[in-house]
Amino acid sequence: MNLQQxxxxxxxxxxxxxxxxxxxxxxxxxxxxxxxxxxxxxELGIDIFERHGKRLRRITEPGQSVLRxxxxxxxxxxxxxxxxxxxxxxxxxxxxxxxxxxxxxYVLPQPVATLRQxxxxxxxxxxxxxxxxxxxxxxxxxxxxxxxxxxxxxxDALVSIPWYEWQHVAVMPKAHPLAGVERLSLDDLAREPLxxxxxxxxxxxxxxxAFATHRLEPQFVLEAIDAxxxxxxxxxxxxxxxxxxxxxxxxxxxxxxxxxxxxxxFGHNVxxxxxxxxxxxRSYVFAFAELLGDRLSRPLIERALGGQASTAYEx
Amino acid sequence: MNLQQxxxxxxxxxxxxxxxxxxxxxxxxxxxxxxxxxxxxxELGIDIFERHGKRLRRITEPGQSVLRxxxxxxxxxxxxxxxxxxxxxxxxxxxxxxxxxxxxxYVLPQPVATLRQxxxxxxxxxxxxxxxxxxxxxxxxxxxxxxxxxxxxxxDALVSIPWYEWQHVAVMPKAHPLAGVERLSLDDLAREPLxxxxxxxxxxxxxxxAFATHRLEPQFVLEAIDAxxxxxxxxxxxxxxxxxxxxxxxxxxxxxxxxxxxxxxFGHNVxxxxxxxxxxxRSYVFAFAELLGDRLSRPLIERALGGQASTAYEx
DNA sequence: TATCCTTACGGAATTCGTAAGCATG
DNA sequence: CATGCTTACGAATTCCGTAAGGATA
Numbered sequence: 186m187n188l189q190q191x192x193x194x195x196x197x198x199x200x201x202x203x204x205x206x207x208x209x210x211x212x213x214x215x216x217x218x219x220x221x222x223x224x225x226x227x228e229l230g231i232d233i234f235e236r237h238g239k240r241l242r243r244i245t246e247p248g249q250s251v252l253r254x255x256x257x258x259x260x261x262x263x264x265x266x267x268x269x270x271x272x273x274x275x276x277x278x279x280x281x282x283x284x285x286x287x288x289x290x291y292v293l294p295q296p297v298a299t300l301r302q303x304x305x306x307x308x309x310x311x312x313x314x315x316x317x318x319x320x321x322x323x324x325x326x327x328x329x330x331x332x333x334x335x336x337x338x339x340x341d342a343l344v345s346i347p348w349y350e351w352q353h354v355a356v357m358p359k360a361h362p363l364a365g366v367e368r369l370s371l372d373d374l375a376r377e378p379l380x381x382x383x384x385x386x387x388x389x390x391x392x393x394x395a396f397a398t399h400r401l402e403p404q405f406v407l408e409a410i411d412a413x414x415x416x417x418x419x420x421x422x423x424x425x426x427x428x429x430x431x432x433x434x435x436x437x438x439x440x441x442x443x444x445x446x447x448x449x450x451f452g453h454n455v456x457x458x459x460x461x462x463x464x465x466x467r468s469y470v471f472a473f474a475e476l477l478g479d480r481l482s483r484p485l486i487e488r489a490l491g492g493q494a495s496t497a498y499e500x
Numbered sequence: 501m502n503l504q505q506x507x508x509x510x511x512x513x514x515x516x517x518x519x520x521x522x523x524x525x526x527x528x529x530x531x532x533x534x535x536x537x538x539x540x541x542x543e544l545g546i547d548i549f550e551r552h553g554k555r556l557r558r559i560t561e562p563g564q565s566v567l568r569x570x571x572x573x574x575x576x577x578x579x580x581x582x583x584x585x586x587x588x589x590x591x592x593x594x595x596x597x598x599x600x601x602x603x604x605x606y607v608l609p610q611p612v613a614t615l616r617q618x619x620x621x622x623x624x625x626x627x628x629x630x631x632x633x634x635x636x637x638x639x640x641x642x643x644x645x646x647x648x649x650x651x652x653x654x655x656d657a658l659v660s661i662p663w664y665e666w667q668h669v670a671v672m673p674k675a676h677p678l679a680g681v682e683r684l685s686l687d688d689l690a691r692e693p694l695x696x697x698x699x700x701x702x703x704x705x706x707x708x709x710a711f712a713t714h715r716l717e718p719q720f721v722l723e724a725i726d727a728x729x730x731x732x733x734x735x736x737x738x739x740x741x742x743x744x745x746x747x748x749x750x751x752x753x754x755x756x757x758x759x760x761x762x763x764x765x766f767g768h769n770v771x772x773x774x775x776x777x778x779x780x781x782r783s784y785v786f787a788f789a790e791l792l793g794d795r796l797s798r799p800l801i802e803r804a805l806g807g808q809a810s811t812a813y814e815x
Numbered sequence: 816t817a818t819c820c821t822t823a824c825g826g827a828a829t830t831c832g833t834a835a836g837c838a839t840g
Numbered sequence: 841c842a843t844g845c846t847t848a849c850g851a852a853t854t855c856c857g858t859a860a861g862g863a864t865a
Contacts, residue, residue, distance in 0.1 A: 518819080519819075519820065520818080520819060520820085530819080530820080531820085531821075531822080531823095534819095534820060534821060534822095535821080535822085538821080551820085553820085554819065554820040554821065555818090555819065555820065556819095556820080
């Protein structure tokens with residue numbers, strides 16, 4: 186048994202059992218991958234993959250267990266590398282953040298700038314995506330830290346910690362009739378053409394739920410994945426926008442857009458910070474989390490991550 | 501990086517940083533071990549061991565972290581092997597039990613016999629030792645299951661589950677004056693020469709504590725690690741024996757020994773079944789646990805072992 | 816001086832790539 | 841017939857053992 190065999194099996198499982206792709210992804214030859222996997226199966230005495238003729242069809246039952254163990258092993262191999270870097274190249278490295286547009290565009294600039302000042306030798310990589318892509322990037326260990334409002338809870342392998350609470354705001358041109366209404370109602374909004382996030386995104390679920398509960402069928406004339414795009418179309422008169430409040434905070438009050446909070450209609454959302462269980466975090470990841478909010482202290486995160494049941498069950 | 505390097509580091513840490521011994525234990529050459537470790541350190545960019553001239557003096561701080569990761573990796577490599585055997589050689593294998601004399605001699609014969617009937621191809625290995633040796637055998641993954649009254653709780657890496665409650669009994673020749681006393685007192689016993697377990701053993705702690713609390717200083721004329729030895733000396737008139745009640749259950753009532761329960765003096769003890777966290781258990785280990793007591797069902801054990809904190813921390 | 820780690824070096828074993836074979840959809 | 845896994849084989853690399861060197865207690 187060797188680590189290479191484990192990497193091959195792991196990658197093959199992630200790549201729909203296609204060994205050709207697996208070989209490419211790991212920069213090696215396809216026959217090498219095939220042989221290595223066969224040898225591991227031989228050594229363990231079981232089939233990890235069920236074969237149909239010369240194709241891999243699916244993962245066997247023992248294969249499932251094998252994959253779980255391999256996942257842990259490779260995670261810890263990654264941790265060994267991280268340990269090396271943490272001590273050998275203190276305050277040098279890469280902070281990989283998976284996040285949605287709202288955070289990347291409106292919330293992160295400040296803390297990222299501060300982090301860069303404190304850790305000039307740490308490069309920051311922003312990965313933007315939908316909440317479920319954020320979760321996937323954490324699971325794949327592509328990102329160290331994930332920031333999003335949905336989906337980051339709901340995976341056993343992930344731990345998520347509440348970060349801040351936010352509500353939606355309705356945005357419209359200052360000349361719009363609704364711009365003068367202090368407290369908007371669901372009916373007000375349902376009558377307007379709406380511009381908001383794509384359903385896979387930040388809090389859109391909450392919006393749909395609210396309308397559905399009141400049996401209203403609003404017309405979404407445009408769905409986008411980011412608030413800048415939405416605001417642009419609102420300016421163009423396409424309709425009333427529904428965006429996260431952070432997207433308006435920096436907006437010039439003398440500008441051309443008016444906005445009203447609508448948390449009373451769609452409820453309040455909780456943005457969360459997420460990590461993958463078992464993956465070692467470099468010290469600057471903790472530092473960055475603290476920059477996101479005082480509450481996100483290192484001990485809190487370690488407690489959340491290190492969850493283990495009590496040692497002894499009592500009678 | 502390869503698994504061999506990790507094995508060497510792991511073993512070296514367990515063998516007082518002596519690479520010569522490490523090499524012997526792993527059936528390889530000493531220079532090979534040395535080189536492999538140096539190469540791993542080189543690759544990770546850190547020193548795992550602090551060297552003084554040409555000797556390893558101690559484990560560095562990053563080395564501590566490295567060892568934790570290695571421990572997990574090697575544990576899972578062991579699990580991979582176990583998975584292979586579980587599926588390839590169903591109901592064939594080895595059940596390794598670490599236990600104290602009392603259990604091995606008086607409690608286990610029945611369940612072990614039943615297990616052998618149900619799993620004729622599973623060989624049973626009994627490792628006898630003190631409670632702390634039992635714990636160590638679990639930690640070293642020499643034993644799959646540990647049975648003892650003390651010390652098996654108190655290690656983070658171990659999970660222990662209550663098995664049965666027991667009390668001590670005082671044993672004496674039938675002709676002994678105390679044989680007629682229905683309810684013995686601490687004073688009664690403190691006046692007699694006593695024969696009992698060695699301090700490292702089964703429940704002896706409770707005995708010492710009880711006497712100490714009442715400021716009594718009993719005379720232990722003989723300390724042994726097993727009840728058979730103790731009973732033999734009691735027969736020989738050396739003194740009154742204090743043993744676990746299981747040791748007397750099978751004693752012929754028409755024999756030469758009388759005994760009285762003394763739980764009211766020394767309290768009640770709890771024998772526990774213990775496992776090492778993260779180590780996969782073959783199906784027959786669960787079967788054996790159920791033979792030890794109905795309460796020790798597979799789901800209960802899995803719940804105890806699989807302890808993970810909740811995924812999300814709430815505000 | 817005995818123990819014990821590191822360096823040096825050569826043979827053995829393993830790994831890994833290319834080329835060819837063959838099954839599936 | 842295009843895709844994709846397995847087998848075959850040879851070159852390159854890695855592994856691992858013995859022998860020698862040097863430091864500590």
